Amino acid sequence: MMDNGAHSDSRAATGDPMPAHAGIGPPAGIEPMAGIEPSAGLGARAGIGLRAQHHLRVLSDAPAVAWFEAHTENYFADGGAHVEALARIRANYPLSLHGVGLSLGSTDPIDTQHLKRIRRAVNRFEPALLSEHLSWSSVGGRFANDLLPLPYTEEALRHVSERIAQAQDFLGRRMLIENVSSYLEFECSRMPEWEFLGAVAAESGCGILLDLNNIYVAARNFGFDAQRYLDAVDPSAVQEIHLAGHSAVEFEGQELLIDTHGTPVCDAVWNLYRAALRRFGDVPTLIEWDTDIPALEVLAAEAAKADALRAEVHALAA
């Protein structure tokens, strides 16, 4: 278990309910398939990624965080402390569930066990948004447990769109699909990533979770203009934005950016966020941090920075 320290009393949830965070009521169960705007449940302020080391703080202090996003697989367990903690957090905060292991682009048969666990998590925690990645991580039954890029071909487009539609049918709701960071491009690709992402959304009916750090990393790694990517994405499809930090490594004097989620959001990505706010409007925004995870206050400060930028951009627009 990722956090063996969190041995909370499993009966506490039925005893003393946590005070609801001021101004944020639990969102109503939202069914995007019914045509309701799914992002509505998360409100306009920026949320932060929930990691196990923050469970106890969030439960004891009820910090002023607008909403949380949790990795779906971390709450796959039948029971125990993590599942209990998320249920209690969910009672006081809006939630998004973000999967990292469904391997939607894989040519193996879709993992129905994994889908069933996602469905159980959705039923348990009633997230306002449910998302996964435009990537693959397994073939021949073996998993790399990483987000591997697809070749941008007609075959891959058809394949991954069908799989997303299949997953959405199984889960009975729309998913958001996120663009991933990449460190390699396939020779056989026949279209740019933004065209592929847009076509996947159109064919599968999924929404788009636009990760601006991933766009920036790919733009730097492969030498394209990140603004061109934003300009190509259909604003009506974008329902969530991710912001995160990255690192750089060098190979033979050539820099390669790596999506580590272990540093603050860089200035260039904040600038990209300004441009995204102008193009996509009030989309729920998430601060992600997955390695060298800092104190909750650091994450909350990044979220506050996003909120301030949004207010600034909208004031200018008005």
Next chain:
Amino acid sequence: MPSLRELQSGVMRALLDGEPDGAVPLIAARGIAAKHRLDVYANNARANFIESLISSYPAVRRLVGEDYFRQCARGFHARHPSLSGDLQFAGAGFAGYLSELHGDDEFRYLSEVARLEWLVEELLLAADHGPLDLAKLQQVPARGYDDLRFCLHPSARLFASKYPCVAIWEANVGSDAEPELIDLGGGPDRVLLVRSRGRLNCHRLSCAEERFLRSVQAGEPFAAAVEHGAARNEGDTDADGATCAFDAGAALQRFVLAGAIVDFR
């Protein structure tokens, strides 16, 4: 143009088997060799897998030290890559791998400690269950007890080993203090692990209690479990050298109070 299947198979061989030759021609180099680009993903895959093992096996890691733990984890990953999109399961089988490496040498207790840690992992993730409904049990007439099949809490795990692994484990988790020296000849371990009210509890068992609980765990009726508990096997002695007397009523009460027996049918 390769099919998507061919492309994915080639890339996976590069990432998990260290055989990049099939994947390299599929990748645009653009200033950085395709091999280096694949290495970024191969390193990520291995690092994510090893992180999962670090999370599951804190005591083994402390016992062998960081460098050797990572060496073992890399070897295990090469032989037993992840078969799930949920890395939680990546460490299943690590005890068996350590036993292949150290089954006969002075580190032969390592695989036993790993087996204990995996049971703890399972225990922490198991379903929740309330305590036994005593009122429901009181409605069963005394003559009906023999046929009852008691159920253990979903988190309940029985662990027995030749070495004092529970003491080794306890000395190597939860504290940064230098662990005390533990005599490997300190006798066998026999424990019931169960999660009760969110906490991991470890109950030492007599050999009779262990036989009783294994029978209950196998779904056998109470009468059969009591019979197993009372049976005296040749050489059965507890840590203190006493023979294993068995009191069925006391055992039932103990395991109900421990939150280990939670239902019956």
